Amino acid sequence: MSHIVIVGGGFAGVWSAAAAARVRGDGAALRITVVTPDEDLVLRPRLHRLDPQASRVPLRRVLAPVGVEHLRAKVTEIDPERSRVVAGGRAVGYDRLVLASGSRLVRPGLPGAERLFDVDTAEGTARLAARLAGLGRFTAVVVGAGFTGLEVATELAGRGDVVLVERAGVVGPELGPEPRPAIESALAELGVKVRLGVGLSAVDDREAVLTDGGRVPADVVVWTAGVRASALTAQIPAARDELGRLEVDRRLRVSGNVFAAGDVAAAEADAGRRVLQCCQHAIPMGKVAGHNAAADLLGLPLTDFAPDPYVTCLDLGAAGAVTTTGWDRRIRLTGVEAKEVKDRILGLIHPPVDDAKLILEAAGTPGTGVR
Ligand SMILES: Cc1cc2nc3c(=O)[nH]c(=O)nc-3n(C[C@H](O)[C@H](O)[C@H](O)COP(=O)(O)OP(=O)(O)OC[C@H]3O[C@@H](n4cnc5c(N)ncnc54)[C@H](O)[C@@H]3O)c2cc1C
CATH class of the missing domain: 3.50.50.60 (FAD/NAD(P)-binding domain)
Incomplete structure (x- = not known):
């Protein structure tokens, strides 16, 4: 049976898995495994509110309903020549790899x-x-x-x-x-x-x-200063940018049978800009990479990554927030109104749980739903 291995259980990894499961449907013989040591998807954009428990979503509640396996282990080695990763000391072979191991503060x-x-x-x-x-x-x-x-x-x-x-x-x-x-x-x-x-x-x-x-x-x-892509990107022989992110094409393929999504991938966004390390881009990249990894194996058409126009919503504590649109960040809302948008976004980035139909539906909608 063909095997898609997704490294990372953040936004990009979880949505890659759900999108691959959606393409697989009921019939195809396709195994999908997310490899990450974490038990939870961490909603990092909520962390500054200092309520870590409200920032965790158990991975089993998103992955199990859609038939995705979770190998709870850290990947220490990627061997693209032999199409395998080493996780928890054990070799795991893949037919398609989605690298979604995110970023960390330096x-x-x-x-x-x-x-x-x-x-x-x-x-x-x-x-x-x-x-x-x-x-x-x-x-x-x-x-x-x-x-x-x-x-x-x-x-x-x-x-x-x-x-x-x-x-x-x-x-x-x-x-x-x-x-x-x-x-x-x-x-x-x-x-x-x-x-x-x-x-x-x-x-x-x-x-x-x-x-x-x-x-x-x-x-x-x-x-808070300085974030870099996961060091696993260095194990893939491909060009990387100044943040350590892998260069990918419009289908989020690095090369051969390796795709990358989220904070490890330097994809083109719109208007000649590269994506930022943000969940606004990580979520739709995950959906596209997972879709394409599965479609590639099943002989189905691949899809291009085409994110929604860029927006920003900066939380400003008791002073509200500020929302902007476009790469030149034109102000749209400030104060209490912008804070309502921020609160809504922090709710929307929580994936549906327990219900396969809702999870697969969300995996099939482009973008984050955050607009
Ligand atoms: C405080 C804060 C506020 C933010 N606010 C916003 C915001 O307002 N708007 C916005 O759009 N973005 C925001 N971001 C950025 C956003 O959270 C990230 O862009 C997003 O989390 C990237 O998703 P990801 O899945 O690529 O990576 P991550 O969320 O970093 O997830 C990576 C996953 O890979 C796993 N992993 C790493 N190494 C390995 C390994 N060796 N083996 C196996 N698994 C591994 C990790 O454990 C994790 O599960 C914020 C980030 C922070 C920290």
């Missing part, structure tokens, strides 16, 4: 780095939430004023004194000029102090030391 090598907190994983968020729970009103330094740093800083602002540190000369350097005034006024409204043009050089249990020599009292220092 931790800096600075004195005290082991004291840094993060919201990159459910475990990281649980550790931060547990630390804050014991503190009452706290002081926090958040390093990096990109998307994640802004969301964490504004979330923490209601509960403590927050300093946001950014190496660039502006907040949200990658978000562009359009949403910046809305972000700046939210930070001011929430009392978040901003230190621009400086980085972090060391951390101890009472303070953060900045690159200009300044010292900021901090019960917690949260690191």
